[in-house]
Amino acid sequence: MGHVRSAAVLGAGTMGAQIAAHLANAGVPVLLLDLDAQTAAAGLQRARKLKPDPFFTPDAARLITTGGFDADLPRVAACDWIIEAIVERLDVKQALLAQVEPHRGADAAVSSNTSGIPIADIAQGRSPEFRRHWLGTHFFNPPRYLQLLEIIPTADTDAGVVDRIARFADRGLGKGVVVARDTPGFIANRIGMYGAARTLELLADGEFTVEEIDALTGPLIGRAKSATFRTMDIAGLDILAHVAADLDRRLPGEAEHGAFRLPELVGALLDKGWIGEKAGQGFYRKERTPEGSRILTLDPASLDYRPRQSPRLPAADAAGASEDLAARIRALLQDKGRAGAFTRATLGRTLVYAAETAPAIAHSTGDVDRAMRWGFGWELGPFELWEAVGVETICEACQLPEPPAAVRDLDAVRRARGPELRILRSARDERPPVRRNAGASLVDLGDGVLAVEFHSKMNAIGGDIVDMLQAGVREAEQHFDALVVGNDAAAFSAGANL
Numbered sequence: 001m002g003h004v005r006s007a008a009v010l011g012a013g014t015m016g017a018q019i020a021a022h023l024a025n026a027g028v029p030v031l032l033l034d035l036d037a038q039t040a041a042a043g044l045q046r047a048r049k050l051k052p053d054p055f056f057t058p059d060a061a062r063l064i065t066t067g068g069f070d071a072d073l074p075r076v077a078a079c080d081w082i083i084e085a086i087v088e089r090l091d092v093k094q095a096l097l098a099q100v101e102p103h104r105g106a107d108a109a110v111s112s113n114t115s116g117i118p119i120a121d122i123a124q125g126r127s128p129e130f131r132r133h134w135l136g137t138h139f140f141n142p143p144r145y146l147q148l149l150e151i152i153p154t155a156d157t158d159a160g161v162v163d164r165i166a167r168f169a170d171r172g173l174g175k176g177v178v179v180a181r182d183t184p185g186f187i188a189n190r191i192g193m194y195g196a197a198r199t200l201e202l203l204a205d206g207e208f209t210v211e212e213i214d215a216l217t218g219p220l221i222g223r224a225k226s227a228t229f230r231t232m233d234i235a236g237l238d239i240l241a242h243v244a245a246d247l248d249r250r251l252p253g254e255a256e257h258g259a260f261r262l263p264e265l266v267g268a269l270l271d272k273g274w275i276g277e278k279a280g281q282g283f284y285r286k287e288r289t290p291e292g293s294r295i296l297t298l299d300p301a302s303l304d305y306r307p308r309q310s311p312r313l314p315a316a317d318a319a320g321a322s323e324d325l326a327a328r329i330r331a332l333l334q335d336k337g338r339a340g341a342f343t344r345a346t347l348g349r350t351l352v353y354a355a356e357t358a359p360a361i362a363h364s365t366g367d368v369d370r371a372m373r374w375g376f377g378w379e380l381g382p383f384e385l386w387e388a389v390g391v392e393t394i395c396e397a398c399q400l401p402e403p404p405a406a407v408r409d410l411d412a413v414r415r416a417r418g419p420e421l422r423i424l425r426s427a428r429d430e431r432p433p434v435r436r437n438a439g440a441s442l443v444d445l446g447d448g449v450l451a452v453e454f455h456s457k458m459n460a461i462g463g464d465i466v467d468m469l470q471a472g473v474r475e476a477e478q479h480f481d482a483l484v485v486g487n488d489a490a491a492f493s494a495g496a497n498l
């Protein structure tokens with residue numbers, strides 16, 4: 001598995017403790033260090049109580065040993081991968097690396113989880129040998145659940161080190177790895193924050209309610225159900241504002257156009273401490289009532305909470321009737337009403353920004369698509385959308401006289417995407433199922449592996465699936481080496497068929 005037999009995580013805060021947990025999930029013993037042993041132990045304790053759980057099983061935490069930078073840094077000598085995840089400050093990160101360097105094993109990779117500081121800058125002052133083993137590894141929060149891992153080599157990083165960490169992250173940690181250029185915000189935050197800033201602008205303008213924006217930025221356009229504001233409440237408005245301010249500072253060209261400037265509304269919410277779920281309120285607030293609880297919504301003009309309102313967006317309702325994502329987005333982009341104006345000013349501008357920025361931040365347009373799918377949960381990435389929705393439609397909606405260079409040759413965009421690994425689908429296309437009923441099939445995946453694939457409505461488990469699971473076990477025992485239960489659906493199963 002790319003030879004990561006043991007790891008050290010430096011920093012036991014939100015990210016460090018959860019990264020350590022996920023390494024432990026993969027069976028890797030982890031040394032988790034913070035300022036002192038007590039702080040590190042407290043960080044691990046916090047992680048054990050987090051929801052959703054960063055650990056596969058409570059037992060996995062036994063693979064984590066805690067300690068302090070004050071006494072335990074020499075112990076990193078035994079680790080194949082050292083991950084820095086301390087406070088987002090260049091001077092503090094540089095100082096810690098200077099202390100780490102004398103203890104690093106000759107082949108050990110060292111990486112930073114920074115969200116925005118240039119990777120090369122953090123290793124300034126370190127030896128050439130250290131810098132050959134130095135790279136960025138940007139996990140997304142929560143690291144166990146968000147698939148994207150951006151890997152950021154510098155000009156000095158050894159290709160073999162990148163390969164080793166990428167392989168281990170892919171095979172061992174189950175991450176979707178995208179290698180990004182060392183530019184501010186890397187790929188996903190750069191594009192995601194641009195879109196978030198446009199959306200917050202429109203909320204602050206007062207033309208759209210929180211509920212309307214969530215209706216226009218959720219599954220309707222191929223995004224998560226938590227859409228914009230529920231997602232921001234979960235991630236924390238403080239984190240979002242920090243990342244945006246960092247991009248604004250590090251990208252003066254973009255700052256000139258206010259690309260990452262957030263409206264005053266965000267400052268007002270930060271001042272009140274209404275940063276989302278961890279503060280008990282943000283764009284939404286859950287309130288206890290004698291009957292149970294109810295969700296209230298922020299009114300951005302008065303900064304009061306009010307009962308939820310249903311969005312009044314007939315064009316969104318009409319577009320939502322289609323099963324086809326590209327058709328829905330096309331309809332929204334072409335709509336002459338409020339829904340159209342919103343979609344053009346947010347998604348439309350973000351797609352244009354992604355096309356204009358891609359060459360500077362990514363090695364291929366396919367990488368930008370993968371980063372946005374895996375990091376921000378987009379059903380289709382920006383270039384997949386350019387292709388599916390239509391270059392002409394997007395240019396017309398966004399009043400572009402001509403398409404951005406990156407989308408002029410769609411064959412090149414398709415090539416950059418590369419083949420997608422679809423083990424189950426290819427097996428199904430290649431040979432008939434071993435057995436099939438209305439709820440499930442047995443599919444020969446090759447290499448001695450048999451799969452039980454569900455295909456009932458919402459993959460709800462009924463008698464037919466249970467029969468097929470039993471048949472699968474019998475079949476696998478006689479003719480195969482292994483049995484997997486899986487499917488390609490967005491949700492594995494809705495549960496029992498009641």
Ligand SMILES: NC(=O)c1ccc[n+]([C@@H]2O[C@H](COP(=O)([O-])OP(=O)(O)OC[C@H]3O[C@@H](n4cnc5c(N)ncnc54)[C@H](O)[C@@H]3O)[C@@H](O)[C@H]2O)c1
Nearest residue numbers: 011012013014015016085086087088092113114115139141
């Ligand atoms: N929180 C996120 O959503 C997120 C996502 C991706 C990347 N990141 C990045 O991960 C890193 C850690 O972020 P976090 O959210 O876990 O932060 P955090 O504040 O939760 O944890 C930071 C840790 O650094 C330690 N620390 C404080 N001062 C220190 C010092 N002077 N020297 C050494 N250690 C010190 C603290 O004890 C704390 O445990 C940052 O670089 C951040 O940009 C954060």
